Amino acid sequence: MVQKTAVIGLGSMGYGIAQSVLREGHATFGVDLDPDLCAKFIAEGGAEGALPDVAADLDTVVVVVLNAQQTQTVLFGADGVVPLLKPGAVVVSCATVPPDVARDLGARSAEYGVHYLDAPISGGAVKAASGQLSVMAAGSKDAFAAAAAVLDACAETVFQLGDVGAGSAMKAVNQLLAGVHIATMAEALTFGMTQGVKPETFVDVISKCAGTSWMLENRAPHIVAGDYTPHSAVDIWLKDLGIVLDIAKADKFSAPLTAAALQQFVAAAGQGLGAEDDAAVAKVYARNAGLVLPGDA
Numbered sequence: 001m002v003q004k005t006a007v008i009g010l011g012s013m014g015y016g017i018a019q020s021v022l023r024e025g026h027a028t029f030g031v032d033l034d035p036d037l038c039a040k041f042i043a044e045g046g047a048e049g050a051l052p053d054v055a056a057d058l059d060t061v062v063v064v065v066l067n068a069q070q071t072q073t074v075l076f077g078a079d080g081v082v083p084l085l086k087p088g089a090v091v092v093s094c095a096t097v098p099p100d101v102a103r104d105l106g107a108r109s110a111e112y113g114v115h116y117l118d119a120p121i122s123g124g125a126v127k128a129a130s131g132q133l134s135v136m137a138a139g140s141k142d143a144f145a146a147a148a149a150v151l152d153a154c155a156e157t158v159f160q161l162g163d164v165g166a167g168s169a170m171k172a173v174n175q176l177l178a179g180v181h182i183a184t185m186a187e188a189l190t191f192g193m194t195q196g197v198k199p200e201t202f203v204d205v206i207s208k209c210a211g212t213s214w215m216l217e218n219r220a221p222h223i224v225a226g227d228y229t230p231h232s233a234v235d236i237w238l239k240d241l242g243i244v245l246d247i248a249k250a251d252k253f254s255a256p257l258t259a260a261a262l263q264q265f266v267a268a269a270g271q272g273l274g275a276e277d278d279a280a281v282a283k284v285y286a287r288n289a290g291l292v293l294p295g296d297a
Contacts, residue, residue, distance in 0.1 A: 002026055003149045005060040006051060008074050008081070010037040012231060013094070013121065014064030016128025017154045021062070022046060023131070024153035029054060055084035060150045061091050064121075067239055068097040076108060087113030090146035094121045094135075096175060096240050098247060099165035106139070106164035115143035118164040120171030122178075123156075124218070125231055132156035136174070138167035172247055175240040176258050181215035182237070183261035186282035189220055193291050199224045219279040226295015228276040235274040237265040237281075 003026045007018035010032035022028040022045055030041035031051050042048055055061075061081055063074050071093055075082045082091065091109055093102065093116065106116035117139040127133050131154050137144070138161040144151075151158050161167050188211070192202045203220045206212055222228060241262040248255040264281050271287070273280045286293045 001149060003059045004047075004054070004057050005029070005062065005150055006031055006054070006058055006081075007062045007064060008032075008051070009064035009066075009070075010034070010041060011064065011066075012125035013128045014062075015041070016125055016130075017062055017064060017094075017121075017133070018046065019044070019129055020131035020154040021150055024149075026149065026153065029058075051081060052079065052084060055081050056086055058085060058089055060089065060147055061085065062094065062150060062154075063091060064094045066236075067095055068101045071095045071097060071105065072101075075105060082109055082112050082114050085112065085114050088115070088146065090115040090117060090143055092117045092119045092147050092150060094119055096120055096171050096243060097168055098243055099168040099172070102138075102168040103165040115140065115146050116164060117143045117147050118167035119147075119151075120167055120174075121155075122171075122174055127156070128154065135159065136161060136167045136170040138162050138170075139164050169247075172240075172244050176244045176255070178215055179237045179241045179244075179265070180257050180261045181213045182219055182278055183264045183281055185213070185216040185220055186223075186264070186279070186285055188216075189223060190282055190285035190289060190291055190293075193286075194289060199294055219277075222277050222279040223282050224294055226293065228273075228280045230275060230277045232278050233275055234265055234268045234278050234280055237262065237278055238269060238274075241265065 005021050005026050006029040007014055008031040010030050018028055018030045027047045029047045030038050032038055102118040109116040117137055119135050119137040121133045121135050123133040133155045134157045135155045136159050189202050207217050244258050264284055267284045268281045
């Protein structure tokens with residue numbers, strides 16, 4: 001069945017999701033504040049039409065914005081889409097937000113007869129574009145059924161985790177590990193440099209040893225190449241690890257490794273690196289140790 005879908009937020013992840021949904025033959029509207037991105041997507045075959053004009057006919061709205069505030073604005077702000085949707089439509093909410101925010105958005109959507117799927121994503125821009133994301137999803141059976149066609153188009157694995165809020169809780173766990181892994185990778189790579197281990201040798205050897213991680217294998221090559229084009233920016237981790245620590249604090253759970261990793265990303269942002277790829281956290285270690293990373297003068 002051909003679905004009418006809007007993907008709101010055409011960043012590196014959202015654009016790939018929109019491409020994947022479109023590739024499966026669904027009528028797909030790309031929505032973003034950047035008109036050039038919208039025009040680019042239309043040129044690739046995306047559907048034309050302003051969101052307020054097409055909302056009543058949509059089956060699915062995928063929201064791939066930065067944070068909880070933007071998600072709330074998109075769904076229930078002055079020009080919020082949820083009140084415009086038909087009963088039975090589904091919102092697939094992909095941003096990393098606290099579980100209580102997801103539960104609130106789900107309840108507010110239900111007041112309009114709209115299903116809400118708490119559906120944070122993992123896999124990066126490449127897997128978004130190839131339709132191979134992992135989705136940590138939570139919601140009702142009806143919400144999963146309504147979103148099935150779009151999930152099939154953009155995801156390789158969909159975890160059904162229970163009620164709304166459970167997906168965001170799992171994403172917080174994932175982000176704790178991912179953020180710590182990136183910071184630890186940067187620490188290990190630069191520590192190796194102090195011992196004469198070249199960054200490219202670090203990647204070649206450690207990626208085949210027990211100390212590796214997906215984040216190491218994905219991000220360390222950025223340092224080797226001296227290329228900090230943002231696939232996922234440093235500033236993302238101020239938000240995501242901040243969410244983890246807020247949840248931990250509320251539950252009186254000590255998370256010292258998360259706190260230490262967050263401080264390294266804060267330091268990177270303070271050095272003007274916030275918009276660079278998150279592998280740029282290695283520059284904090286390098287500057288402190290007087291090291292010269294690849295690509296640096």
